[in-house]
Amino acid sequence: xxxxxxxxxxxxxxxxxxxxxxxxxxxxxxxxxxxxxxxxxxxxxxxxxxxxxxxxxxxxxxxxxxxxxxxxxxxxxxxxxxxxxxxxxxxxxxxxxxxxxxxxxxxxxxxxxxxxxxxxxxxxxxxxxxxxxxxxxxxxxxxxxxxxxxxxxxxxxxxxxxxxxxxxxxxxxxxxxxxxxxxxxxxxxxxxxxxxxxxxxxxxxxxxxxxxxxxxxxxxxxxxxxxxxxxxxxxxxxxxxxxxxxxxxxxxxxx
Amino acid sequence: xxxxxxxxxxxxxxxxxxxxxxxxxxxxxxxxxxxxxxxxxxxxxxxxxxxxxxxxxxxxxxxxxxxxxxxxxxxxxxxxxxxxxxxxxxxxxxxxxxxxxxxxxxxxxxxxxxxxxxxxxxxxxxxxxxxxxxxxxxxxxxxxxxxxxxxxxxxxxxxxxxxxxxxxxxxxxxxxxxxxxxxxxxxxxxxxxxxxxxxxxxxxxxxxxxxxxxxxxxxxxxxxxxxxxxxxxxxxxxxxxxxxxxxxxxxxxxxxxxxxxxxxxxxxxxxxxxxxxxxxxxxxxxxxxxxxxxxxxxxxxxxxxxxxxxxxxxxxxxxxxxxxxxxxxxxxxxxxxxxxxxxxxxxxxxxxxxxxxxxxxxxxxxxxxxxxxxxxxxxxxxxxxxxxx
Numbered sequence: 001x002x003x004x005x006x007x008x009x010x011x012x013x014x015x016x017x018x019x020x021x022x023x024x025x026x027x028x029x030x031x032x033x034x035x036x037x038x039x040x041x042x043x044x045x046x047x048x049x050x051x052x053x054x055x056x057x058x059x060x061x062x063x064x065x066x067x068x069x070x071x072x073x074x075x076x077x078x079x080x081x082x083x084x085x086x087x088x089x090x091x092x093x094x095x096x097x098x099x100x101x102x103x104x105x106x107x108x109x110x111x112x113x114x115x116x117x118x119x120x121x122x123x124x125x126x127x128x129x130x131x132x133x134x135x136x137x138x139x140x141x142x143x144x145x146x147x148x149x150x151x152x153x154x155x156x157x158x159x160x161x162x163x164x165x166x167x168x169x170x171x172x173x174x175x176x177x178x179x180x181x182x183x184x185x186x187x188x189x190x191x192x193x194x195x196x197x198x199x200x201x202x203x204x205x206x207x208x209x210x211x212x213x214x215x216x217x218x219x220x221x222x223x224x225x226x227x228x229x230x231x232x233x234x235x236x237x238x239x240x241x242x243x244x245x246x247x248x249x250x251x252x253x254x255x
Numbered sequence: 256x257x258x259x260x261x262x263x264x265x266x267x268x269x270x271x272x273x274x275x276x277x278x279x280x281x282x283x284x285x286x287x288x289x290x291x292x293x294x295x296x297x298x299x300x301x302x303x304x305x306x307x308x309x310x311x312x313x314x315x316x317x318x319x320x321x322x323x324x325x326x327x328x329x330x331x332x333x334x335x336x337x338x339x340x341x342x343x344x345x346x347x348x349x350x351x352x353x354x355x356x357x358x359x360x361x362x363x364x365x366x367x368x369x370x371x372x373x374x375x376x377x378x379x380x381x382x383x384x385x386x387x388x389x390x391x392x393x394x395x396x397x398x399x400x401x402x403x404x405x406x407x408x409x410x411x412x413x414x415x416x417x418x419x420x421x422x423x424x425x426x427x428x429x430x431x432x433x434x435x436x437x438x439x440x441x442x443x444x445x446x447x448x449x450x451x452x453x454x455x456x457x458x459x460x461x462x463x464x465x466x467x468x469x470x471x472x473x474x475x476x477x478x479x480x481x482x483x484x485x486x487x488x489x490x491x492x493x494x495x496x497x498x499x500x501x502x503x504x505x506x507x508x509x510x511x512x513x514x515x516x517x518x519x520x521x522x523x524x525x526x527x528x529x530x531x532x533x534x535x536x537x538x539x540x541x542x543x544x545x546x547x548x549x550x551x552x553x554x555x556x557x558x559x560x561x562x563x564x565x566x567x568x569x570x571x572x573x574x575x576x577x578x579x580x581x582x583x584x585x586x587x588x589x590x591x592x593x594x595x596x597x598x599x600x601x602x603x604x605x606x607x608x609x610x611x612x613x614x615x616x617x618x619x620x621x622x623x624x625x626x627x628x629x630x631x632x633x634x635x636x637x638x639x640x641x642x643x644x
Contacts, residue, residue, distance in 0.1 A: 067276065067280065070277075
């Protein structure tokens with residue numbers, strides 16, 4: 001089975017700092033593999049373990065994307081492909097999807113492409129659907145309980161409180177929700193072995209992204225969410241203050 | 256909760272260049288595991304409400320002890336410095352677990368470096384996988400820093416040795432499957448691999464320690480302890496030299512554990528200083544606090560670099576006794592100072608809350624164990640004088 005999984009090196013939101021005006025400091029910001037992508041990788045590796053075949057880990061981005069690819073390879077990915085962008089490239093979701101689809105098209109007898117529901121930094125959730133469109137294959141969004149059998153994929157999707165069971169023919173793109181599985185920890189030996197495997201580099205410029213219609217999205221500003229802590233001072237003797245505390249907790253529905 | 260930071264990564268890049276990324280990937284994996292399987296149990300371990308086996312096993316199964324050994328011995332082939340940094344992360348998550356694994360690794364290193372091919376084949380797979388736990392038995396009730404004057408004797412007989420004596424403050428005692436016991440012999444000193452199943456090996460009661468309470472420490476007595484000739488590690492007469500070399504290496508690991516302990520206390524103190532208000536200001540706004548924060552940060556970062564420098568020398572096959580001792584002295588004393596400051600910053604809560612003062616109690620061991628600061632200063636001076644001479 002020829003399986004592809006898409007991963008992204010995302011901004012590490014835990015390390016992100018804001019400047020005095022509340023703008024995140026993006027220059028030199030720490031990155032990590034997008035959390036949700038680990039669920040996509042886990043699903044891809046499980047599919048390989050059940051059906052045999054290969055898992056190609058594919059990522060587009062700067063040098064940090066290699067870290068994400070290696071992590072996915074340590075979890076069980078067979079080989080890695082990196083579409084290398086430079087600092088000036090900054091492709092948006094559509095250009096990213098075009099490039100990913102262009103590289104995926106080179107894989108003969110493709111069976112399934114896994115991706116996550118969205119990246120843990122921008123969470124736009126667009127790339128998977130766009131890749132499916134470029135490839136002309138079905139797209140199953142927000143999937144869990146995924147089963148691959150005899151040329152088709154079935155899954156469950158939660159929509160508006162209902163569980164929808166969907167089926168699509170293969171090849172298909174499947175976006176995996178975080179509750180679909182628990183990603184495995186690669187052991188040290190798996191990390192070492194993955195570290196030694198080569199990754200195929202493809203220059204972003206070589207993919208000849210057409211003068212595609214821009215998605216029309218434009219980021220006007222990014223701000224840190226203000227988080228003022230609610231403070232309440234309870235005055236009075238310890239007995240009075242504790243009574244007020246109990247009342248306050250009750251009024252908040254906490255006890 | 257993340258412990259492995261961009262700062263660690265920059266140290267790896269400066270030491271290992273292009274090879275840094277594999278080390279960073281290993282450490283990110285260890286860090287994830289620590290946050291889930293070790294750190295949440297640390298306080299309970301200190302209080303005696305949990306056992307060390309779970310956290311230690313999780314790290315063994317992950318392959319932590321394979322890290323610095325070559326692939327042909329069953330290792331992962333990572334740099335020793337990367338392993339040392341992993342031990343900083345473990346020390347930060349739980350000092351007792353780090354201590355237990357650090358000592359275990361010293362014995363694994365002994366077998367890997369000095370063991371006969373038969374000993375390596377018999378013991379190393381189990382030690383590197385953590386299926387067999389090891390203890391290092393050098394110190395005696397009446398000789399710690401003065402290890403050469405040990406009273407434990409191994410007398411050679413027709414079919415092996417008989418060991419008689421007593422070993423003190425032995426980490427992993429009672430749990431270990433194999434003990435590396437140092438003893439005087441007619442030809443100098445020997446190191447013997449004694450299995451826990453040997454009826455001549457007796458473990459005393461658990462010692463009531465100030466810190467590192469999650470790990471097990473006891474006296475180990477050797478009473479008419481018969482071992483085969485194949486239990487002698489490497490060559491007879493070389494035991495004391497082995498001990499010195501193993502301790503040099505172990506001091507880098509212990510130094511890095513201290514960096515981890517210091518960082519655990521430091522992170523708590525920083526968070527508290529931002530939350531606690533005094534005279535209408537946050538503690539972190541007070542200049543006296545800022546000075547302490549700066550001193551703690553300088554100490555932690557300098558200690559890490561000093562230990563990592565020793566690790567680099569070890570990797571390069573150059574002498575590193577002095578540098579390892581410097582790293583261990585500086586890191587352990589920094590850890591005690593930083594953890595003491597953290598207690599002071601927390602005030603009454605620091606003195607009464609186990610979750611704060613345990614870091615100081617853990618750190619306090621390491622200005623004594625694996626070479627007391629005073630003795631290590633003598634060693635450093637002696638090495639430096641030799642070098643200049």
